Amino acid sequence: MTVMLGVPQVRGAVGDSTGAAATQTSRPSNSRAPGLLDSYGRVASDLRISLTDKCNLRCTYCMPAEGLPFLPTSKLMQRDEIVRLARLATEQLGVRQVRFTGGEPLLRKDLVEIIRDVAALDARPEISLTTNAIGLSGRAAALAEAGLDRVNVSLDSICPETFAIITRRPFLERVLKGIDALGAAGIGHTKINAVLIPKINDTQGPELLEWALAGGHQLRFIEQMPLDADHIWNRDAMITAAEIRRRLSVRFDLTADEAPRDGAPAELYQVRLRGADPTSGSLGTVGIIASVTEAFCDDCRRTRLTAEGAVRSCLFSHTETDLLAPMRAGASDAEVADLWRGAMWAKPSGHGMSLDGFQQPDRPMSAIGG
Ligand SMILES: Nc1nc2c(ncn2[C@@H]2O[C@H](COP(=O)(O)OP(=O)(O)OP(=O)(O)O)[C@@H](O)[C@H]2O)c(=O)[nH]1
Ligand SMILES: C[S@@+](CC[C@H](N)C(=O)[O-])C[C@H]1O[C@@H](n2cnc3c(N)ncnc32)[C@H](O)[C@@H]1O
Numbered sequence: 001m002t003v004m005l006g007v008p009q010v011r012g013a014v015g016d017s018t019g020a021a022a023t024q025t026s027r028p029s030n031s032r033a034p035g036l037l038d039s040y041g042r043v044a045s046d047l048r049i050s051l052t053d054k055c056n057l058r059c060t061y062c063m064p065a066e067g068l069p070f071l072p073t074s075k076l077m078q079r080d081e082i083v084r085l086a087r088l089a090t091e092q093l094g095v096r097q098v099r100f101t102g103g104e105p106l107l108r109k110d111l112v113e114i115i116r117d118v119a120a121l122d123a124r125p126e127i128s129l130t131t132n133a134i135g136l137s138g139r140a141a142a143l144a145e146a147g148l149d150r151v152n153v154s155l156d157s158i159c160p161e162t163f164a165i166i167t168r169r170p171f172l173e174r175v176l177k178g179i180d181a182l183g184a185a186g187i188g189h190t191k192i193n194a195v196l197i198p199k200i201n202d203t204q205g206p207e208l209l210e211w212a213l214a215g216g217h218q219l220r221f222i223e224q225m226p227l228d229a230d231h232i233w234n235r236d237a238m239i240t241a242a243e244i245r246r247r248l249s250v251r252f253d254l255t256a257d258e259a260p261r262d263g264a265p266a267e268l269y270q271v272r273l274r275g276a277d278p279t280s281g282s283l284g285t286v287g288i289i290a291s292v293t294e295a296f297c298d299d300c301r302r303t304r305l306t307a308e309g310a311v312r313s314c315l316f317s318h319t320e321t322d323l324l325a326p327m328r329a330g331a332s333d334a335e336v337a338d339l340w341r342g343a344m345w346a347k348p349s350g351h352g353m354s355l356d357g358f359q360q361p362d363r364p365m366s367a368i369g370g
């Protein structure tokens with residue numbers, strides 16, 4: 001049931017998927033564990049479900065200009081299959097948060113219904129969405145009514161020309177309308193995700209932060225990871241967390257937030273105008289998601305399902321465990337849960353980017369489910 005997608009990462013602990021343990025999905029050693037435990041002792045309580053591999057943007061760090069050979073509808077998880085897996089995960093595997101992502105999850109016509117069904121589960125999880133916000137303006141109210149708790153929106157620039165260069169589409173206005181609609185629909189605490197790209201938007205950090213603070217959003221800057229379709233990511237050229245802090249400091253003073261990070265991907269900072277009294281109230285917070293240079297893999301709580309219903313234990317896994325085919329062939333809940341536990345038992349210790357022999361996954365971020 002485990003599908004090898006490429007060369008496995010180098011790992012060295014018990015249950016390491018580079019060895020025989022990689023195929024131990026039928027009788028995993030942790031099959032009696034209450035949650036999704038990996039062999040390094042991490043328990044996955046955050047589930048990310050990709051609803052589609054399609055997208056209406058073509059962000060340069062994620063999707064090739066010409067798109068990809070997208071999955072036919074028959075291969076995508078259907079609404080009842082998604083809800084069954086969410087029920088299993090929350091009732092039997094200890095999952096507490098479900099995030100819908102993609103590709104672009106708003107492209108799913110049945111998104112409202114999926115969210116309503118998941119919100120009705122006995123062990124209701126927190127339900128969130130990561131989206132580019134195109135088309136959100138017309139659906140935010142329905143999504144809120146269905147039970148959507150939180151939304152993270154990806155927006156790398158508020159300059160229309162820069163936005164169009166990065167996403168290869170001139171749709172900035174639609175994104176901004178979508179973000180505005182969230183507040184009107186009563187979905188608060190919107191987070192904005194921004195990737196800074198050398199020579200494209202790397203000088204725009206302060207203006208993006210000003211815009212986010214004015215709107216009451218929490219902006220998070222994200223280090224670009226080697227998940228681009230063209231495989232041209234270059235660590236030496238990426239904008240690092242240290243560089244982001246340096247560039248923001250031209251206009252702002254950042255003070256590390258004292259609240260415990262608790263496994264969250266973003267390191268948070270209180271923001272004040274440069275030179276302001278450090279005891280004065282802050283303007284808000286900014287986050288930095290330093291997946292590459294300050295990796296947070298040790299505290300990873302993630303498990304993810306691809307749009308075609310396979311478990312990926314890590315964003316950078318080279319193996320996937322198909323749950324959809326067994327489900328369609330009549331597997332019981334207990335059998336599916338065992339397969340899922342087995343997949344997580346083979347989770348790598350981390351992304352391994354600094355290890356010799358690191359290889360980028362074959363699939364880009366949009367096809368994995370970001
Ligand atoms: N290292 C790592 N980074 C990830 C993973 N999934 C997503 N990311 C990155 O984290 C960024 C933020 O992800 P979001 O989808 O907003 O979710 P999140 O930040 O985990 O969610 P909350 O903090 O709960 O709001 C994405 O834009 C990716 O760059 C992952 O599994 N591992
Ligand atoms: C793959 S997208 C899917 C959801 C939705 N389409 C969106 O853009 O929010 C999820 C997140 O992954 C991030 N992402 C995509 N490719 C990335 C890369 N190579 N490195 C870091 N983050 C990436 C995007 O910025 C986005 O915030």
Ligand code: SF4
Nearest residue numbers: 055059062063103132
């Ligand atoms: S980051 Fe999101 S919006 Fe951009 S191409 Fe990837 S899936 Fe689409």
Ligand code: SF4
Nearest residue numbers: 297300314315350351
């Ligand atoms: S790279 Fe893998 S181990 Fe690290 S935080 Fe992401 S999913 Fe978790």
